[in-house]
Amino acid sequence: MGTDPKQLTPEKWVERYGDALFRYVVSRLRDAELAEELVQQTFLAALANQSQFSGIGSEKGWLMSILKRKMIDHLRSRNRSQTLESNEDSGDPLDQFFDRHGRWRQRVRATLLKPLDSVDRDEFWPIFQECMSGLPDKQAGAFLLREVDEQTTDEICKDLQVSASNLWVLLHRARLRLADCMKKRWLHENE
Incomplete structure (x- = not known):
């Protein structure tokens, strides 16, 4: 059988x-x-x-x-x-990392995709996890669905029940906060 x-x-x-x-x-x-x-x-x-x-x-x-x-x-x-978060200041110098659509600038993305050596990799992930845990839940969820799960805008908007423009704002804020946190933590760790 x-x-x-x-x-x-x-x-x-x-x-x-x-x-x-x-x-x-x-x-x-x-x-x-x-x-x-x-x-x-x-x-x-x-x-x-x-x-x-x-x-x-x-x-x-x-x-x-x-x-x-x-x-x-x-x-x-x-x-x-959760209630809507307060507006953040604009004109952040971290805008150099992202284009006006909130996507990584090509040169930054290429740099980020270069393999890290084992020492940097061991230092990177704890810092990244710490920075992710500092994000508001809505931003962290949107970021993970887009960057880790590689879902489309339509899928994420449907899953999180947000508009495309609201998703863009969430992703933009998450990326700015992550970049700022990573920069500060990385410099602090390597002092």
């Missing part, structure tokens, strides 16, 4: 996929407790909706898609509960 491609193995989900799902969500939301909660919610939702598994993709891929929806739902609810 062959195995059914639609056959799920919920009793092995935690062992097989728990760590990967946890790492995925904690790297994006920067909160281990919340990551654990969302992974648990993912497993519960998957258990309750096993009949929706088509068998076309992998079991892990199906669980990951549920987790992504849980993360998006969390970001939406968190963003709804």
Whole structure:
């Protein structure tokens, strides 16, 4: 008797996929407790909706898609509960890093994409994580969806329930704050 491609193995989900799902969500939301909660919610939702598994993709891929929806739902609810942030000063010298559309200037992006040597890489990620944790939740969510998950504007606007112009503002502010924080922390670390 062959195995059914639609056959799920919920009793092995935690062992097989728990760590990967946890790492995925904690790297994006920067909160281990919340990551654990969302992974648990993912497993519960998957258990309750096993009949929706088509068998076309992998079991892990199906669980990951549920987790992504849980993360998006969390970001939406968190963003709804926050009030609009106060306007920031314009004319920031960090505008040299971004064009008028809020995208990295080509020369800056090329520099950033150069591989870091191992010493710089070891110093970079803790500083980056610290700077990301200092961003307002809305900005951090928008930045991660755009730069890490590489989602399109339409996808992000739909997921976060914001307009394209509001998304541009969120991304612009996130990039400015990250660049400023990284610059200050990097100089401080290397003094």
